[in-house]
Amino acid sequence: MAQKLGNRICVVGRSDVGRVRTLNEDSFAVDGSLRLMVVSDGMGGHDHGEVASREVIAALREYLMSPGTFGRKQTIRSDDTYPDEAPTVVNTIATAETDDEEEDGPTQDDVPNPAVTLVRHAVEYANSKVFEENQKRKYPEGTGMGATVAGLWLSNYEDRLVVFHVGDSRVYRFREGDFSQVTRDHSMIQQWRDFGERGAQPSQNILTQAMGPAANVVPDVALVDDQAGDCYLICSDGLSNMVDDAVLAEKLGKATEENLEEIGDELIELAKHNGGKDNITLILGLVVA
Numbered sequence: 001m002a003q004k005l006g007n008r009i010c011v012v013g014r015s016d017v018g019r020v021r022t023l024n025e026d027s028f029a030v031d032g033s034l035r036l037m038v039v040s041d042g043m044g045g046h047d048h049g050e051v052a053s054r055e056v057i058a059a060l061r062e063y064l065m066s067p068g069t070f071g072r073k074q075t076i077r078s079d080d081t082y083p084d085e086a087p088t089v090v091n092t093i094a095t096a097e098t099d100d101e102e103e104d105g106p107t108q109d110d111v112p113n114p115a116v117t118l119v120r121h122a123v124e125y126a127n128s129k130v131f132e133e134n135q136k137r138k139y140p141e142g143t144g145m146g147a148t149v150a151g152l153w154l155s156n157y158e159d160r161l162v163v164f165h166v167g168d169s170r171v172y173r174f175r176e177g178d179f180s181q182v183t184r185d186h187s188m189i190q191q192w193r194d195f196g197e198r199g200a201q202p203s204q205n206i207l208t209q210a211m212g213p214a215a216n217v218v219p220d221v222a223l224v225d226d227q228a229g230d231c232y233l234i235c236s237d238g239l240s241n242m243v244d245d246a247v248l249a250e251k252l253g254k255a256t257e258e259n260l261e262e263i264g265d266e267l268i269e270l271a272k273h274n275g276g277k278d279n280i281t282l283i284l285g286l287v288v289a
Helices: 049-065 114-136 188-194 245-253 260-273
Strands: 003-005 009-016 026-031 036-043 149-153 161-166 170-175 178-181 220-224 231-235 280-287
Touching (some): 009 036, 009 260, 026 280, 036 280, 049 149, 114 161, 231 245, 245 260, 260 280
Antiparallel strands (some): 009 280, 026 036, 170 178, 170 231, 231 280
16 A cells, blocks of 8 residues: 655555565665655575665664764764765765865855765664674675665655665656656676776676675765656666666656556566566655645
8 A cells, every 4th residue: 555755755665576586685664754765675695685684774764763872973064065966986975175264164055965964874874784793793894794775765854855875776767758767876887887888798786885795885865856746766676677767667657646556566567577587676656746
């Protein structure tokens, strides 16, 4: 049954093990009280990818529910800058140059958006929780269980949506006939494409960032404007690798409050019909007001 986030977005979520895997390592959450939609694709097989994806989502919700209880710096500093557009896979957090002779304090434009900052800290906290579990299990850094994460948050600080991700789970948007990928994969194949497809094509499943194997991540966090009629799709690669963009666009373009659940089911079945080689998880969010 569809849920409402803030009486503004109609949401449904679906997850399926697919046709090849025996274990569903994906997790998702639609949290009406937090106004959060999030998908996490666990990686690791026998190394407990399903534990990682559950932990990522649980930690995100825990942090966003009580951000002041985790000891991380919550004050907004003038030397933190966060871009309003999604950054590339490298760390784009910059330190502003200061002028010793400048006595004026930071302007409003110099202060990072609190919703963006909070989500960034929440993702970092979730990564630390999975990393700590890997350390407890004696995995060397860079190995062990891991997960991707992608989501949208409608915060109390902002009218715009906060979009965030680490890895190759994706956020798409259909708006007035235009279908676009809002996020950019943290993967070797995406880097290969970004640099003009020079050299041998890398494997599609090699990530440049994931939640858990390393002590630190640099999540992409941005603000996106939304308008009535927009349809957002958050999904694991079990859907995006199995269903062409043109088909995704066609389905999202038909979304209404009445048929959103049906479209979610159809997308799952399409991925399975096309091979279902991985777990398939999706969230559809239709902006209705």
